[in-house]
Amino acid sequence: MSPRRTDSGGRIDRLRTIRFTFDGAPYTGHAGDTLASALLANGVTLFGRSFKYHRPRGVLTSGVEEPNALVTVLRDEVREPNIAATMVEIYDGLTAVSQNRFPSLAWDVSAANQLGGRLLSAGFYYKTFMGPAIGPLKSTRFWMFCEHFIRRAAGLGRAGTAADTARYERMNAFCDVLVVGSGPAGLMAARAAADQGARVILSELEPRFGGSANWSGETIDGMPGADWAARAAGALEGYDNVRLLPRTTVWGYYDGNVLAALERVTDHKERPGKGEPRHRYWIIRAKSVVLATGSFERPLVFPGNDRPGVMLAHAAERYANEYGVLPGHRIALFTNHDSAYRSALALKKAGAAIVAIVDVRPELSSEMRELADEAEAKTFAGHAVVATEGGKALSGIKVQRFDMANGALAGDARSIQADCLLMSGGWSPTIHLASQAGAKAEWNAARQAFLPPKPTQMWPTQQWIGAGAFTGSFSTAEAIAEGRAAGLSAAGGTGTPAALPVVEAAPGDPDPAPVFEIRADGKSFVDFQHDVTAEDVRLARREGFISVEHLKRYTTLGMATDQGKSSNIPGLAIMAEALGKPIPEVGTTRFRPPFSAVSIGSLAAERFGDLRPERLTPMHDWHVANGATMYSAGLWYRPMIYGLSGETIEQAYVREARATRESAGIVDVSTLGKIAVQGPDAAEFLDRVYTNMFSTLAVGKARYGLMLREDGLAFDDGTTWRLAEQDFLMTTTTANAGKVMQHLEYFLDVIWPELKVHVTSVTDEWAGAAIGGPKARAILAACVTGTAVDNAALPFMGIVHGKISGVPVMICRLSFSGEMAFEVYSGAGYGTHVWEALIEAGKPFGLVTYGLEALGTMRIEKGHVTGAEIDGRTTARDLHLDWMLSKKKPFIGSAMMDREGLIAPGRLELVGLISLDNQPLNGGAHIVEALDEANPHDSIGHITACCYSPALGKYIALALVKDGKARRGTRAHISDPLRNRFGPVEIVSNHFFDPDGSRMHG
Amino acid sequence: MLITCPYCGPRDVIEFTYQGDGNRERPQSASQDLDAWNAYVYDRLNPAGDHNEIWQHSGGCRAHLRVVRNTLTHEISSVAFARGDHKSVARHKTEGKS
């Protein structure tokens, strides 16, 4: 029998024994236990070491707000750190380890930190490690030097490096009413809304529905509260219009009543069931939301309040009533209000001795005296706990007379033997979701708590209704009444004649005495997880941090993984006292998502790995089957090279480009953006969006066009074909296809709605092959039927329609490679068929397939621009495309393109570079006038694209260089310290090869 | 955030692309008034409150919508097709710039 397991009671299954390990030691527990309850049942008191001082820490709470008992759970190779032991359900084979201790939990070498209390006070990291003002470790360099060691000593769990093999899922859900929290208020709300026929989702972050009813010991409708809750949840299961989500934390409340939730589907199982994800990320759209999220009990701040064995009162009550575990045998309580008396009685009934109830209030009500008598507890009214004793477990407390009017201690301290001290500093409603939704919390002096505002003050896009302890109504009877009213109202229903469930509960005043801290010698912790003491808060105030936001950052109060769920209000109260201001004037910080930690895996869900879709051209499989090395270009995959065995990339593209210029080459250009521009005003529209004229373009001809942005900078280029009077086919660069489409749509829809033009993206409807080289025309002549392809029928920029291997094709004679070249378009479904026919026809002519590298090489040789040069900063003039700027008409960008700065001297202009040392050039390398390898400076530009040019037999590049045009014929240097490449270059025209275009004109 | 597209009904904001301040007024194409062009291209209102915005339903019907959205609360008080109405919608520009 476990030393601290009660003989009976609790919601655990005593017939089922579960085996698990903690720090390598084997333990047993029961089904229904959390790791915290099972370890407590085994007499374990030490759960971890604190963040900064490495102080021994036990378990403080029984729920999601736990700051101390954080563990790492190991599953297969995956380690998940910083999980609250209170939220881990045990299963056979569970392996958990403690954190932040070295070499072991019991003997931790860094615990010496706590001997030097002053050393690690608030802002310690900022102040100590700013370093000297001069010297090699000046200012932040010193921090960087020390950071490694500090991070090792201070901190939480260590993340693993193994890939997470678990599966995660994302789910969208819609409902009329989302009820968050399933205590009595939430259960009533869900039932009331469901009875109105509303589609209801009820979420509960714990495994069991019922909230406080599971442990409060109250009687509801003549049965134990836990049974009532089980029945209520069971009844909801029978509703078709209700979805129950246990183990589901609603962690984010966004605009338009969109809420994010994390369902822990299989964390509590030894092995996930078939098809079950580990976590499920719910995106819930709710017409209305009922927040029944309850409240958190607050610790009291006094010396030694972090010692293992010191616990929140309700947590102990819960361990006894819900898990059948006594956190101690001789239990003392320290409180400023009434609810702790109920906890005392519960623990007494479960078998513990209550050795003392220490209450800061000088007078106790007769009801509380009766409860104390029933618990056979000695009461110390007007007293406070001023110290705790013991090492890794509590052995006793010291109690002294306390005047709550002025905080003064008097008389001798009295020692009381106890192995467990329960503290209760009042309750704070869990207003996090309401705060996320924009609600400004209101301080309630009677409750000593921030309450959510009344519904009329809420923001219009977040409509929620509160119920129960969330609203500051801490009694179960109030929660039941408010819950039902909230559910009805959320579902749009009206009153109901049925009687409310009757609650028999212990009496008590919900209002605590306004005491948060007992000032006495020793460390009094406010934020347990980040080791922030009351003195740290005062020190921060003395150092000038008077805004609550600054205080938070300087002390790191409330910034740990628990986000200050237990520490916020005590911290604020101490701050307010230090400032001499009332709490509401100091103000609370706004809560932001997530409410509690969210697995990154759940956010990625099925979109892990490469999240992007793949776009494949119609000829993709052919490329792969024929030895292409594929390259991802945006969403597209394109052949980079068709390498022969043993070839390097450079050898392959040089071979492909050379063969194209010597005989012929073919490349897949299906990825080019293609937009059908159609309608009576299509030509007028193109005149407005392109810098050059298109209304003068004859049917059956194509023209190269340039677009600017509204600000006058270059945007995109491509050819547009006039297929009929009112029918144009525009091509764009692969990268800008989507942007150009949106640009055109915007102007047609918003700016020029009077134009009768329709634009349609047809990128995926056409397969495109560009075939170029001295033999290209002969190859076409050999396979095209139905049209001639000679110079008369198909002049430069001409378009013909014919067939290849029985398939209709559209051929335009245009050239990117600088060779006599043609683009052959067919329906996408016939792309491979036409491609194969062209390959077959090209065999006698030595036709090669070429990829992006050779394509890029030939375009660099020709000096054509792409996105590397049209980089959003260059103008048409910078790129020597000013010949395309029509003076006969306005066009998009025409008014702005001649602004002073865009025509001023000193702009980066497009040039060619030739490597003079016959070494390769690098993209991105800087260009300088004078080389200074040790101290590179004064860049005059950079390389945008580079290659080995088979046509020139040299390494060449395109570059943007300051006043580049005027520098043609001069020498400069590339300066690339990152890749240690320095060397002389000659600046030349960007038109390296065949500048007068004789090859493509034929 | 939900935007109610007049064609498609209420849809999640991820289906939409923000296309900028709806108060911008494009000068006539032939205008040489550089100040007006500069205001159109660069000046943006940044109100704390209702803002007149253009959104494209890029993941749906692709229509451009004129949306009045409260920048503090994300409340959307009106949605209409941007097509053709851009001169008639009340502007926040004059009172916003002073």
Ligand SMILES: [Zn+2]
């Ligand atoms: Zn739409």
